[in-house]
Amino acid sequence: MPALPLALALVAAFAPAGLDLEWQAPEGCPPAAEVAAATSKLLGRPLDPGGPAERVRARARVVREPRGFRLDLELQSPAGSERRSLRDRRCQVLADAAAEIVATAVDPSLAAGVPPALPPESDGTWPEEPAPSDINQSTLQSASAPAPPPAPAPAPAAAPAPVAADDPLAAPLAAHARADDPLDGPTPPPAPAPPPDPWRASLRLASVFDQGSLSGPTGGFAVALGVMRRRFRVELGAAGLAPRETRPDPTLAAGARLSLWTATLRACGVAGIRPRLELVGCGGLEAGALLGAGLGVEGARTRAQPWFAVVVGPELAVPLTRGVAVTLGADAVVPVVRPLFVLDGVGPVFRANPAAFRAVLGVQLRIP
Structure with a gap:
């Protein structure tokens, strides 16, 4: 079998x-x-x-x-x-x-x-x-199954019908198509280059109103030299305040005549609000001498006390021309050291205030 x-x-x-x-x-x-x-x-x-x-x-x-x-x-x-x-x-x-x-x-x-x-x-x-x-039966079957036949290729798109030469709409349509084609349009002009920002020199002359540095309100003057760019400035200046008299007892002649002389180094940032208006923020250090001369006493002398202060404040600048601008600033002055003056036989005459306020109005020359 x-x-x-x-x-x-x-x-x-x-x-x-x-x-x-x-x-x-x-x-x-x-x-x-x-x-x-x-x-x-x-x-x-x-x-x-x-x-x-x-x-x-x-x-x-x-x-x-x-x-x-x-x-x-x-x-x-x-x-x-x-x-x-x-x-x-x-x-x-x-x-x-x-x-x-x-x-x-x-x-x-x-x-x-x-x-x-x-x-x-x-x-x-x-x-x-x-x-x-994972490895499972369905995966194996799909892997071993024959690939489906490829789909038939799509029929080519029909070419557009030719336009007759004597068609009155042919010329306007062709002109419109050429006008709408971005590749045939004019090339846009390149973006303008930013204007140059060279270093410039500056000279500023200003009048000063002060409240708090001396025994009462007073005025003075200031001058500053600096370098500047469109968004940044550095200045080195000098200022003096007119003398101011003070007496601990108004009924007595004994007192002191006070004056202040300083040098200031400050840096400023500039923001252009409008073409003819600049907002400036400044900060710096001030050093100098507070002078005091005795009044109404025999053998009175003039003494100088060191003066150190921090100065910060905003400023508005209005350029009148490329080389001339008017400035208006308001500064807060905070003494680091508060000088003290004493008269023999009278006692303390003046001690610097913890803070002072200044308003500065000036004209700035910008070169070139």
Whole structure:
């Protein structure tokens, strides 16, 4: 009976073989015992080493890659040798796939559901397409299905109908099309270059009204030399306040005549509000001497006390021409040292105030 030898051959071909499994994987991947247990579960029996002729030798090695893991699997079975490479973001997926492949090699009747081999890449890098997150039956079926036939190419667009030469609308339409084409229009002019901002010299003469630096309101003058640009200025100036008399007791003649002479270094930032109006913010240091001369006492002398103060305040500048501007400023003066004058036999005559106010009106010459 020819059917009996054929059946015996099929039984021998699909008879379960023994297994010799070698598993190497980085930390965090399933160990060899777990892979062997999964293989045994798929086979439905404990693993049997089997005889040398029917033993399946499986050598699996998992390596970590920048975007996941790669499984390199070598199989040696009575049917021959086979090598496979699989990739996935999770090592557990590769361990399950290795168990299925090894179980199928041991028992060929489990061939359904085993993923196909993927060609290994020589450079060890990932392909440009995103790797699948899992290996399942639907993925394998879609990968093995033949590609659908390409869609037919779309028919070329019909060329526009020619316009007759004697059509009265042809010329206006053509002219309108040329006028609307941005490529045929005139080239816009380039943006104008910013105006130059050279360094300029300045000379300022000003009158000063002061309240608080001396014993009462007084006036004075100021002169300043500086350099300037459109948004920045630096000035070095000198100022003097007219003398002011003070007496601790108005009924007595004893008192002092006070005057102040200073030098100031200040820096300013300029914001142009309008073409003919500039808003300036300034800050600087003032140093000088507060002079006091005794009055109404014998042997009165003139003494000088050091003067140091911080000066800050806004200023408005109105350029009349390129070289002339009118300035109006208001400064707050805060003495760092408050001088004290004392008359023998009378006592304290004057002590500088904690703060003073000044209004400055001047004319500024700008060169060139």
